[in-house]
Amino acid sequence: xxxxxxxxxxxxxxxxxxxxxxxxxxxxxxxxxxxxxxxxxxxxxxxxxxxxxxxxxxxxxxxxxxxxxxxxxxxxxxxxxxxxxxxxxxxxxxxxxxxxxxxxxxxxxxxxxxxxxxxxxxxxxx
Numbered sequence: 001x002x003x004x005x006x007x008x009x010x011x012x013x014x015x016x017x018x019x020x021x022x023x024x025x026x027x028x029x030x031x032x033x034x035x036x037x038x039x040x041x042x043x044x045x046x047x048x049x050x051x052x053x054x055x056x057x058x059x060x061x062x063x064x065x066x067x068x069x070x071x072x073x074x075x076x077x078x079x080x081x082x083x084x085x086x087x088x089x090x091x092x093x094x095x096x097x098x099x100x101x102x103x104x105x106x107x108x109x110x111x112x113x114x115x116x117x118x119x120x121x122x123x124x125x126x
Contacts, residue, residue, distance in 0.1 A: 004106045009073040013095045016074075016102030021047060023117050027124035046121060049086035052094035055120035062119065067100050074099025 024046045025039065033039045045051060056071075063071060075096035082091045104113045118125050 004103065007103075007106065009070075009077040009095075009099050012070065012099040012102035012106070013074050013077070014098075014102065015105055016098035016100065017047075019101045019105050019113065020052070020098065020117070023113075024121070024124065027121070027126060030126045031124070046124070049083065049091045049094035052097050053086070053090035056093045056097040059116050059120045062116065063100065067103070070103045071096035071100050 021043070024043055028039055028042050033042055046055070073096075075092040077095060077099075082088050086094070100116070101113060104110075104116075
Protein backbone atom coordinates (compact mmCIF):
# COMPACT_ATOMS: atom_id res chain seq x y z
CA UNK A 1 0.00 0.00 0.00
CA UNK A 2 1.29 3.45 -0.90
CA UNK A 3 1.88 6.06 1.80
CA UNK A 4 -0.22 9.01 0.64
CA UNK A 5 1.82 11.41 2.77
CA UNK A 6 4.72 10.72 0.39
CA UNK A 7 2.83 11.51 -2.83
CA UNK A 8 4.08 14.67 -4.53
CA UNK A 9 2.15 17.88 -4.06
CA UNK A 10 1.85 18.18 -7.85
CA UNK A 11 0.20 14.76 -8.07
CA UNK A 12 -2.19 15.66 -5.24
CA UNK A 13 -3.12 18.92 -6.96
CA UNK A 14 -3.59 17.08 -10.27
CA UNK A 15 -6.06 14.69 -8.64
CA UNK A 16 -7.69 17.46 -6.60
CA UNK A 17 -8.33 19.46 -9.75
CA UNK A 18 -10.36 16.57 -11.15
CA UNK A 19 -12.23 16.09 -7.86
CA UNK A 20 -13.26 19.74 -7.83
CA UNK A 21 -14.09 19.75 -11.55
CA UNK A 22 -16.35 16.69 -11.20
CA UNK A 23 -18.18 18.13 -8.19
CA UNK A 24 -18.66 21.49 -9.90
CA UNK A 25 -19.94 19.87 -13.10
CA UNK A 26 -22.31 17.65 -11.15
CA UNK A 27 -23.70 20.57 -9.16
CA UNK A 28 -24.15 22.69 -12.29
CA UNK A 29 -26.15 19.91 -13.91
CA UNK A 30 -28.32 19.66 -10.79
CA UNK A 31 -28.81 23.43 -11.04
CA UNK A 32 -30.34 22.95 -14.47
CA UNK A 33 -27.47 23.63 -16.86
CA UNK A 34 -27.66 21.12 -19.69
CA UNK A 35 -25.87 22.43 -22.75
CA UNK A 36 -22.13 21.84 -22.76
CA UNK A 37 -21.42 25.41 -23.86
CA UNK A 38 -23.32 26.79 -20.87
CA UNK A 39 -21.80 24.21 -18.53
CA UNK A 40 -18.30 25.16 -19.64
CA UNK A 41 -19.01 28.88 -19.36
CA UNK A 42 -20.54 28.53 -15.89
CA UNK A 43 -17.78 26.19 -14.68
CA UNK A 44 -15.23 28.92 -15.38
CA UNK A 45 -16.78 30.83 -12.48
CA UNK A 46 -15.35 28.17 -10.20
CA UNK A 47 -12.34 26.41 -11.72
CA UNK A 48 -9.96 29.28 -12.42
CA UNK A 49 -7.01 29.89 -10.13
CA UNK A 50 -8.50 33.23 -9.07
CA UNK A 51 -11.81 31.64 -8.05
CA UNK A 52 -10.19 28.63 -6.41
CA UNK A 53 -8.04 31.00 -4.38
CA UNK A 54 -11.20 32.79 -3.22
CA UNK A 55 -12.78 29.45 -2.31
CA UNK A 56 -9.68 28.52 -0.33
CA UNK A 57 -9.88 31.73 1.70
CA UNK A 58 -13.42 30.76 2.73
CA UNK A 59 -12.31 27.41 4.18
CA UNK A 60 -8.78 28.32 5.27
CA UNK A 61 -9.58 28.53 8.99
CA UNK A 62 -11.48 25.24 8.89
CA UNK A 63 -8.56 23.09 7.76
CA UNK A 64 -7.11 20.54 10.13
CA UNK A 65 -3.38 20.62 10.86
CA UNK A 66 -2.94 17.70 8.46
CA UNK A 67 -4.84 19.52 5.70
CA UNK A 68 -2.85 22.70 6.32
CA UNK A 69 0.37 20.75 5.86
CA UNK A 70 -0.90 19.36 2.54
CA UNK A 71 -2.01 22.85 1.48
CA UNK A 72 1.45 24.27 2.26
CA UNK A 73 3.12 21.50 0.26
CA UNK A 74 0.88 22.28 -2.71
CA UNK A 75 1.30 26.02 -2.37
CA UNK A 76 5.07 25.74 -2.18
CA UNK A 77 5.42 23.28 -5.04
CA UNK A 78 8.33 24.23 -7.24
CA UNK A 79 6.67 23.11 -10.49
CA UNK A 80 4.21 25.96 -10.81
CA UNK A 81 3.63 27.68 -14.14
CA UNK A 82 1.70 30.77 -13.15
CA UNK A 83 -0.80 31.89 -15.80
CA UNK A 84 -1.23 35.53 -16.76
CA UNK A 85 -4.82 35.45 -15.53
CA UNK A 86 -3.83 35.05 -11.85
CA UNK A 87 -1.34 36.48 -9.43
CA UNK A 88 1.38 34.24 -8.04
CA UNK A 89 -0.39 34.11 -4.67
CA UNK A 90 -3.74 33.23 -6.24
CA UNK A 91 -2.18 30.45 -8.28
CA UNK A 92 -0.27 29.06 -5.31
CA UNK A 93 -3.40 29.16 -3.14
CA UNK A 94 -5.35 27.38 -5.88
CA UNK A 95 -2.69 24.68 -6.20
CA UNK A 96 -2.66 24.13 -2.43
CA UNK A 97 -6.48 24.05 -2.43
CA UNK A 98 -6.47 21.38 -5.14
CA UNK A 99 -3.82 19.38 -3.26
CA UNK A 100 -6.06 19.23 -0.19
CA UNK A 101 -8.92 17.80 -2.25
CA UNK A 102 -6.60 15.29 -3.92
CA UNK A 103 -5.27 14.21 -0.55
CA UNK A 104 -8.76 13.79 0.86
CA UNK A 105 -9.77 11.69 -2.16
CA UNK A 106 -6.80 9.38 -1.65
CA UNK A 107 -7.73 9.11 2.03
CA UNK A 108 -11.22 8.16 0.81
CA UNK A 109 -12.67 10.87 3.04
CA UNK A 110 -15.65 11.76 0.87
CA UNK A 111 -17.52 13.28 3.80
CA UNK A 112 -14.75 15.80 4.41
CA UNK A 113 -14.52 16.58 0.69
CA UNK A 114 -18.23 17.40 0.59
CA UNK A 115 -18.09 19.40 3.81
CA UNK A 116 -15.26 21.63 2.57
CA UNK A 117 -16.71 21.87 -0.93
CA UNK A 118 -20.14 22.91 0.33
CA UNK A 119 -18.62 25.64 2.48
CA UNK A 120 -16.22 26.84 -0.23
CA UNK A 121 -18.98 26.96 -2.85
CA UNK A 122 -22.26 27.58 -1.00
CA UNK A 123 -24.01 28.74 -4.16
CA UNK A 124 -23.58 25.22 -5.56
CA UNK A 125 -25.19 23.44 -2.65
CA UNK A 126 -27.97 21.13 -3.69
